[in-house]
Amino acid sequence: MRISRLSETDESLFAGHQIRPELSFVVPAFNEENNIAETIRRIDQEARKLVGSFEIIIVDDGSSDQTFQKSKDAGGGVPLRLLRLSRNFGKEQAIMAGLEASKGMAVVILDADLQEPLCHLRVMLQHRAEGYDVVYAVRAHRNDESMLKRLLTRIFYKLLNLGSEADIPADARDFRLMDRKVVQELCNLPERNRFMKGLYGWVGFRSKAVPIELEPRNAGKSSFGLGGLLKHGLTGMTSFTSWPLRIWTLIGLGIAALSIIYGFWIIVKTMIFGVDVPGWSTLAVAVLLLGGIQLISIGVLGEYLARVFTEVKGRPGFIVAETHPRIQVQQ
Numbered sequence: 001m002r003i004s005r006l007s008e009t010d011e012s013l014f015a016g017h018q019i020r021p022e023l024s025f026v027v028p029a030f031n032e033e034n035n036i037a038e039t040i041r042r043i044d045q046e047a048r049k050l051v052g053s054f055e056i057i058i059v060d061d062g063s064s065d066q067t068f069q070k071s072k073d074a075g076g077g078v079p080l081r082l083l084r085l086s087r088n089f090g091k092e093q094a095i096m097a098g099l100e101a102s103k104g105m106a107v108v109i110l111d112a113d114l115q116e117p118l119c120h121l122r123v124m125l126q127h128r129a130e131g132y133d134v135v136y137a138v139r140a141h142r143n144d145e146s147m148l149k150r151l152l153t154r155i156f157y158k159l160l161n162l163g164s165e166a167d168i169p170a171d172a173r174d175f176r177l178m179d180r181k182v183v184q185e186l187c188n189l190p191e192r193n194r195f196m197k198g199l200y201g202w203v204g205f206r207s208k209a210v211p212i213e214l215e216p217r218n219a220g221k222s223s224f225g226l227g228g229l230l231k232h233g234l235t236g237m238t239s240f241t242s243w244p245l246r247i248w249t250l251i252g253l254g255i256a257a258l259s260i261i262y263g264f265w266i267i268v269k270t271m272i273f274g275v276d277v278p279g280w281s282t283l284a285v286a287v288l289l290l291g292g293i294q295l296i297s298i299g300v301l302g303e304y305l306a307r308v309f310t311e312v313k314g315r316p317g318f319i320v321a322e323t324h325p326r327i328q329v330q331q
């Protein structure tokens, strides 16, 4: 018989015979060589004031610059663990790699460019002490963004939340503090196409928003251009909505109903006014319009099918090429 004061779950919590730190910081970094040392220094400085034990996990998401080396060099005296992914898998996967490697009783996700002020950590920890399992940052405003981007973001989140079972807040950031049990649930989800902002909402738990003002990037430039955002948006839509698949039944019914009415109208018109000159323009418009609508609907189907395809293939979401120091990462 095993003599242990720890239950199975407690033991798995202390996997690797390491006592869990109070806090893990997960920092995805892609080509952040000019930021990473300063980011590590600031997290270390701030965390020492707030908690007794912590770890910083930098996930180098296949950077082509010196991000990994610079992180290593910044490690002196800092409880730092590094993961280098085998190529660029994208921010969501980098976050997952960090979450899976994290051991803390709570985890903070943080961008590597210091856009999110660390001074909010204190409030986040206070809310955690009050019993919240998730404390997430929301942008207090988007004044730095163009009108068009703000409008598109608003429309995107409205469409995303249409019929969605969990609320996905529009201005939430990845910057958040999550209890270990929330992190565990996120890690247990089997899907590979990950839209983290949706998944945070989907797993639920007691959550609290903290409004923050974003600072400008410390150095370098944003990795998310219009193309990147569109791709990200598509992942979100296909992961969290099914209405784009369903509306085609309604559209089809609407068009069929209109066609029947139009057909009746043609019969009545022919009976009253006799045979007209054939309406080639009406025909051309109808054929083109219907062709377009059918192609759009097939395109939407294709998007969802593509997601199903990647899920079915079952490839891992990311591959860890190197860790420092060497650690075991579940995939």
Ligand code: UDP
Pocket (backbone or CB within 6 Å): 027, 028, 029, 030, 031, 032, 061, 088, 089, 090, 091, 094, 110, 111, 112, 113, 115, 221, 222, 223, 224
């Ligand atoms: N990032 C990443 N992989 C990528 C793109 C970005 O790990 O493929 C990281 C990046 O290093 C940063 C965070 O994700 O720490 C946010 O990226 P960025 O600042 O470029 O985006 P923005 O703040 O403009 O949304």
Ligand code: MG
Pocket (backbone or CB within 6 Å): 111, 113, 115, 217, 222
């Ligand atoms: Mg940024």
